[in-house]
Amino acid sequence: MSSIDRLVCHETPGATLLASLSGGRLxxxxxxxxxxxxxxxxxxxxxxxxxxxELDAAFVDIGAARAGFLRRTDMMGFDxxxxxxxxxxxxxxxxDALEDKGARLTMNLGLVGRYLVFHPHGExxxxxxxxxxxxxxxxxxxxxxxxxxxxxxxxxxTAAAGAPREAVVNEGQGLxxxxxxLRTRALAQRPPVVLVSEPHPLLRAVRDRGGTLAEIxxxxxxxALQARRTLDSFDDRxxxxxxxxxxxxxxxxxxxxxxxxxLQPRMVLRSGVExxxxxxxxxxxxxxxxxxxxxxxGQGPRTALEVNLDAAEEIARQLRLRNxxxxxxxxxxxMRAQGDRARVQAVLAERVADDPVPTQVVGMTRLGLMExxxxxxxxxxxxxxxxxxxxxxxxxxxxxxRGNTAEES
Numbered sequence: 001m002s003s004i005d006r007l008v009c010h011e012t013p014g015a016t017l018l019a020s021l022s023g024g025r026l027x028x029x030x031x032x033x034x035x036x037x038x039x040x041x042x043x044x045x046x047x048x049x050x051x052x053x054e055l056d057a058a059f060v061d062i063g064a065a066r067a068g069f070l071r072r073t074d075m076m077g078f079d080x081x082x083x084x085x086x087x088x089x090x091x092x093x094x095x096d097a098l099e100d101k102g103a104r105l106t107m108n109l110g111l112v113g114r115y116l117v118f119h120p121h122g123e124x125x126x127x128x129x130x131x132x133x134x135x136x137x138x139x140x141x142x143x144x145x146x147x148x149x150x151x152x153x154x155x156x157x158t159a160a161a162g163a164p165r166e167a168v169v170n171e172g173q174g175l176x177x178x179x180x181x182l183r184t185r186a187l188a189q190r191p192p193v194v195l196v197s198e199p200h201p202l203l204r205a206v207r208d209r210g211g212t213l214a215e216i217x218x219x220x221x222x223x224a225l226q227a228r229r230t231l232d233s234f235d236d237r238x239x240x241x242x243x244x245x246x247x248x249x250x251x252x253x254x255x256x257x258x259x260x261x262x263l264q265p266r267m268v269l270r271s272g273v274e275x276x277x278x279x280x281x282x283x284x285x286x287x288x289x290x291x292x293x294x295x296x297x298g299q300g301p302r303t304a305l306e307v308n309l310d311a312a313e314e315i316a317r318q319l320r321l322r323n324x325x326x327x328x329x330x331x332x333x334x335m336r337a338q339g340d341r342a343r344v345q346a347v348l349a350e351r352v353a354d355d356p357v358p359t360q361v362v363g364m365t366r367l368g369l370m371e372x373x374x375x376x377x378x379x380x381x382x383x384x385x386x387x388x389x390x391x392x393x394x395x396x397x398x399x400x401x402r403g404n405t406a407e408e409s
Contacts (some may be wrong), residue, residue: 004209008255009202009218014391018201019255020209026258028320030201031384033391038378039064039093039103041112041198043182046105047191048087058083059102060091063192066102068093074106076121088191096378111175111182111196114207114234115160115168118175122153130158139165147172152179159211167235203230210234217243217252262321262381271302273310277318279380283327286315290333304333305340312344316351319359323384325376329369345370 006021015033019026032038039062046060049067058075059067070091075083083089095104111118125144127137140156143165147154149172160168178196185195198204202218206227211234218224224244231240250256261267266276274291277284288311290302315330335341341364348370352359355374362371379387 003212005212005214006253007202007205007209007213007216007218008249008252009216009220009223010249011218011220011223012388012392014393015388016201017250017388018205019250019259020205021253021255024253025317026253026255026262026321027317028323029259029381029384030205031379031388032201033387035391036387037197038096039194039197040096040378042093042194043109043111043196044068044091044093045186045189045191045193045195046089046091048083048085048089050085051082053082060089060105061192062091062093062103062105063194064097064103066097066100068103068105069101070105070107074108076107090186090195095376098376098378110155111178112207113157113171113175114210115157115163115171116175117155117157118149118172118179119153119155120151120179125154125156127156128158128160131156131161133161136161140168143168144172147176149176152176162211163235200226202227206230210240213240215241215243217245217249219245219247219249259381259385262318263385267314267318269310269314271307271310273307273314275311275314275318277322277324279322279324283329284324286328286330288315288330288332304335305337305343308332308335308340308344309347312348313351316348316355319352319372319374320355320357322381323357323378324380325357325374328372328374330372331369334368341368348372 004020004022004027008019008021010017014035015031018030020028044062046062046068049059049061051058057069057071060070062068068091089107090109091105091107092109093103094106097103108122109120111120125141127140131137131140140160144154144156146169154172182195189195199207200223202216202223203226206213206216207230210231216227218227221244224242228242231242248256250259265278266274268274268291272291274289276287276289278286288308290307311332318324319328332344335344345361345363349361352361352372357375357377359372359374362373364370378384
C-alpha cells in the first residue's frame with residue numbers, strides 16, 4: 001500500500017474523527033472522544049499496587065479506572081527482583097485500556113519526535129529499515145554523533161532521510177531537554193500523574209506523516225492553525241494544501257461512504273469477488289466467494305488463484321481499516337496446487353507488512369484455512385464509531401471553532 005497522503009478531520013463538540021487516505025482510498029479511522037483520553041504514548045508517574053508472581057507482572061496505579069499492567073519483561077532496573085508495593089515508577093502506555101483490561105505499560109520510555117525517538121534507558125542507534133540508501137544511513141549516523149548524548153538509545157525514523165542534518169541534530173538535542181524536564185517534574189510530583197501526553201490525533205498524524213501528506217481537510221479553524229504551526233516546524237513538509245471547510249468534510253473523497261462500506265459484513269469487489277467478515281469475541285472468520293467473478297465474458301472462468309489473489313489484497317486492507325485484532329481465519333476458495341497456496345500467502349504477507357499494527361500470516365491449516373494473527377490495538381472500527389456517536393449524543397462541551405471555507409497552501 002502506498003503512503004498516506006491525505007487526512008480528513010471532523011471535529012464535533014463531543015469527539016474527533018480522523019480519516020487517513022492513500023490515493024483516495026480509506027486506510028484507517030481514528031476516533032477520540034472528549035470524555036475519554038486515549039493514554040497511548042503517555043508518560044505517567046505511577047505507583048506499584050502489587051506484584052503477581054503467577055502473572056510475572058505488576059499492577060500499577062496510573063490514575064485511571066483500572067490499574068495498568070506491567071510485565072516483568074517491560075520492567076527496568078529491578079535486576080530480577082520484585083518491585084515493592086507503593087514504589088513510584090515512570091511508565092509509558094503502549095496500549096490503552098480496552099474493555100475489561102487495563103492499559104499495557106512499559107518502563108522503556110520513548111520520547112517521540114518527527115525524525116527521532118529517544119529511549120532514555122536504551123542503548124545505541126537504530127535506523128529505520130525504510131532508509132535503504134547507504135549514503136543516507138551514513139549521513140544520519142554522523143548526524144547522531146553531533147547530538148552529544150552521553151547515554152540513552154535512539155531510533156532514527158524514516159522521515160529523517162529527507163531532513164537536513166541540522167534539523168535532525170536540533171530535534172535530538174530538544175528531546176534530551178524534554179527528558180531532563182520530565183525527570184525534574186517527576187521528582188516534584190506525587191503519583192499517579194500524567195507527565196507527558198500525546199497531542200491531538202491530527203497533530204500526531206501530521207508529526208508522523210508530514211513528509212508524505214499532500215492535503216489536510218478539516219472543519220476547525222483553531223485546529224488548523226495548530227496544524228499549520230506543526231507543519232511549519234518541519235523541513236520536509238513538501239507542497240501541502242490545508243483546506244478548512246464549514247460543510248460536511250466527510251463527503252471529501254467519499255470518506256463517509258467508505259466508512260459505511262467498511263461497517264458492512266459483506267463486500268463485493270469490482271472484480272465481483274465477494275468477501276464476508278464475521279467478527280466474534282474469540283476470532284474473526286472471513287469467507288471468500290468467487291461471486292460474479294467466476295466467469296469473464298469471452299475469456300472463460302477465472303481461476304481460484306485469481307479470485308484469491310484479489311481477495312488477499314483487499315483482506316489485508318480491511319484488517320487495518322476495520323481494526324480487526326486477535327486470531328483471523330480466512331476460508332479462501334480451495335486451491336489444489338501447493339504453489340498457488342504459497343503465492344496467496346506471500347501476497348497477503350506482503351500487503352500486511354505495511355500495517356503499523358504487528359500482523360503475522362501464519363499459514364494454511366490442514367483444512368485449507370489461512371491463519372492470521374493481528375495484535376489488538378484499540379477498539380474496532382465499529383466500536384470506535386459507536387463511541388463517536390455516543391459522545392455526540394451526550395453533548396459534551398467544547399464546541400469547535402468553525403470558520404468559512406478557505407484554502408491554504
